[in-house]
Amino acid sequence: MRQRRWLIVLMSPLALWLGLLFLAPLATMVVFTFRAGSFGPEHDVFTLENYRTFFGNPTYSRLLLSSAWISFVASVLSILLAYPVAYYLAFQAGAHRLTLLLVIIVPAWISFLLRVFAWKLILGSGGLLNIVLMAAGLVDEPAPILLYSRSAVIVALVYSYMPFVALPIFVALQRIDRSLIEAASDLGGTGWQTFRDVILPLSMPGVAAAFFLIFIPTLGEYVTPLLLGGTEGLMFGNVIQSQFARALNWPLGSLMSLAVLLFTLALLAVFVRLVRLEDWVQA
Amino acid sequence: MGEFAVQLQRVTKVYGESRRPAQAAGIQSAAVNAIDLSVTPGEFFTLLGPSGCGKTTTLRLIAGFEQATAGDILIQGKRMNDVPPHLRPVNTVFQNYALFPHLTVAQNVGFxxxxxxxxxxxxERRVAxxxxxxxLSELAQRKPSQLSGGQQQRVALARAIVNRPAVLLLDEPLGALDLKLRKAMQLELKHLQAQLGMTFIYVTxxxxEALIMSDRIAVMNQGEVLQIDTPANIYERPATRFVADFIGESNFLQGAVDDIDEGRVVVKLPGTLRLSFAPNGHALHKGQDVTLAIRPEKLGLAHRNGSETPNSLTGVVRNIAYLGTDTRYTVELWPDAALVVRMQNVHxxxxxxxxxxxxxxxxxAPDDIQLLQQ
Incomplete structure (x- = not known):
């Protein structure tokens, strides 16, 4: 019983925090999706009009899907780029591990906005990339398509989120019992077979964690697409932001936020089913 | 060339030499120091020694996980020093089993x-x-985490022998099991080895365990092989004090050679005591300091009746411990010298x-005394 009392004492700050700052706002948001307006008398009118607007206009769901696609491509690219780095850190780096880990993490300490803005300078028509391309004689005049495109958004997202992808993969690789790798080679496995049949499958929990660590926040991104996306690279987050800040249509904005949340949860459920995470977890 | 399954010739392993090449010659840090051993095909060969003696390093050198600093490693007569583990005709049963957690029992064995x-x-046929x-046929579709320690141990064994290696290397495979299971597995392993006719190199x-299972034992300490012999000879005829002390219980007496004569040697002990016995091949000279070893169960106790025989010592019983099958007597011979005597609790x-x-x-009996190398 004493233990139970202590549990309550220890858990209550967190429970309070989650309740006040997560659950209550979430409930408010859900309630808002049924309101007719943001303020005044309409605020107290309950209606399904927002749902009709949202589902009646295929632009919204199409934008949600295309945003999800951007996030998905950015996530997959980040993982493909981060995996070799994490692998090197876990198995080859030796004494340099800490230094290299810092090299990966330190850029993330610089203001996010600044880093996204830097891509504007690199990808812009008078930007670094164009200067290099022209100097190399690959293009004759500045290529305008680099900035304000879906690709620009993806490149910047990959760059911004890479450290957060590398870390969980590194931890998963680090946790693999070295005797399993020895066993694989003892049983006749070549380096590649050992990687394919032992290391890669055992690092999948880290890869899955990395995927969601980048997929979920990038799906809600609006700064990167705002600065680099133009009209082609617009993401769902930008529409939500404009519903709240410009159109002052909080009910529709709330419904869109709810849509993102449910979409992500559904995806997570499918993913967990497919990968069956519990299979990878060692007893 | 192929008369030995495994041969180590002057094999030395020094760890961390790559960082400080100048000090590589520091023999003190050698995990394994110039060891020689030959294992014949079909033999159950055991590397026995305390932790840190180099037995696991020796096994890892044969498996290919470690590279020898000096010397040659031959498997079936072929030099293997530069051959990576996956190309060596050996398989290992790891101490912690090292089963792949994401694969089923059958997939582990078939790997x-x-x-x-x-x-x-x-x-599929060979895995079955x-x-x-x-x-373990009925557990083929389970994951390793769903098995008991003993079952995991058997999967590790099956995973190795299914490849029909020339030599099976076993690194303390029973160390994690409880006593009763360990006893059962010892017999099972020995039986399996005989049935397969496979060469086993076993570290413990x-x-x-070494005495029960082995055809021959190599006793190791501090990176050196001290003695290689059959279990009976290791026990009955230990070559060094370490071997005599590490395997079973032993009494030691310090003395000096007093007389050598017609195949008998007389050793003078403190006081006026003298012991006479066969020197079993040691080259001795008069006045040399020697250590004598004798097993407690080779000694007998009798009440003193005045008559002194050459192969006897007198003393006083200081401690008696009843151990069930036998009783352990500590007998003080003279100050600071005691012998342990174990007598079976017969009828x-x-x-x-x-x-x-x-x-x-x-x-x-005079021949039960063993003269040890200094």
Whole structure:
């Protein structure tokens, strides 16, 4: 019983925090999706009009899907780029591990906005990339398509989120019992077979964690697409932001936020089913 | 060339030499120091020694996980120093089993065959056969985490033997099991080895396990092989004090050679005591300091009756410990020198009774005394 009392004492700050700052706002948001307006008398009118607007206009769901696609491509690219780095850190780096880990993490300490803005300078028509391309004689005049495109958004997202992808993969690789790798080679496995049949499958929990660590926040991104996306690279987050800040249509904005949340949860459920995470977890 | 399954010739392993090449010659840091050993095909060969003696390093050198600093490693007559582990005709049963947690029992056992591109029908047949051999057929579809320690141990064994290696290396495979299971597995392993006719190189720090299972034992300490012999000879005829002390219990007496004559040697002990016995091949000279070893169960106790025989010592019983099958007497010979005597608790009525403080005589057969190298 004493233990139970202590549990309550220890858990209550967190429970309070989650309740006040997560659950209550979430409930408010859900309630808002049924309101007719943001303020005044309409605020107290309950209606399904927002749902009709949202589902009646295929632009919204199409934008949600295309945003999800951007996030998905950015996530997959980040993982493909981060995996070799994490692998090197876990198995080859030796004494340099800490230094290299810092090299990966330190850029993330610089203001996010600044880093996204830097891509504007690199990808812009008078930007670094164009200067290099022209100097190399690959293009004759500045290529305008680099900035304000879906690709620009993806490149910047990959760059911004890479450290957060590398870390969980590194931890998963680090946790693999070295005797399993020895066993694989003892049983006749070549380096590649050992990687394919032992290391890669055992690092999948880290890869899955990395995927969601980048997929979920990038799906809600609006700064990167705002600065680099133009009209082609617009993401769902930008529409939500404009519903709240410009159109002052909080009910529709709330419904869109709810849509993102449910979409992500559904995806997570499918993913967990497919990968069956519990299979990878060692007893 | 192929008369030995495994041969180590002057094999030395020094760890961390790559960082400080200048100090590589520091022999003190050698995990394994210039060891020689030859294992014949079909033999159950055990590397026995305390932790840190280099037995696991020796096994890892044979498996290819470590590179020898000096010397040659031959498997089936072929030099293997530069051959990576996956190309060596050996398999290892790891101390912690090292089963792949994401694969089923059958997939674990089939791993070696799969990476060597053995076709599915033959693979399935051999996996089933190996699982049959370790009596785990019904658990083939389980994951390792769903098995008990003993079952995991048997999967590790099946995973290795299914590849039919020339030599099976076992690194303390029973260390994590409880005593009763360990005893059962010892016999099972020995039986399996005989049935397969496979060469086993077995690492253990458990001297009893080594005596029970091995055809021959190499006793190691501080990176050196001290003695290689059959279990009976290791026990009965230990070459060094370390071997005599590490395997079983032993009494040691310090003395000096007093006289050598017609194949008998007389050793002078403190006081006026003299012992005479066969020197079993040691080259001795008069006045040389020697250590004598004798096993407690080779000694007998008798009440003192005045008559002194050459192979006897007198003393006083200082401690008696009843151990069930036998009784352990500590007998003080003179200050700071005591012998331990173990006597079987045979039929109650015939058992001589001794009490603490009794003056007694200790007797033995002269050939049971072992003269040790200094």
């Amino acid at each position: 070696g065959l799969k990476v060597k591109h053995v076709g599915a029908p033959e693979r 056969e190996a699982l049959e051999m370790v009596r 720090h458990d001297q009893e 109650g009525a015939n058992r001589p009774a001794f009490a603490v403080g009794d003056p007694i005589r200790i007797e033995w």
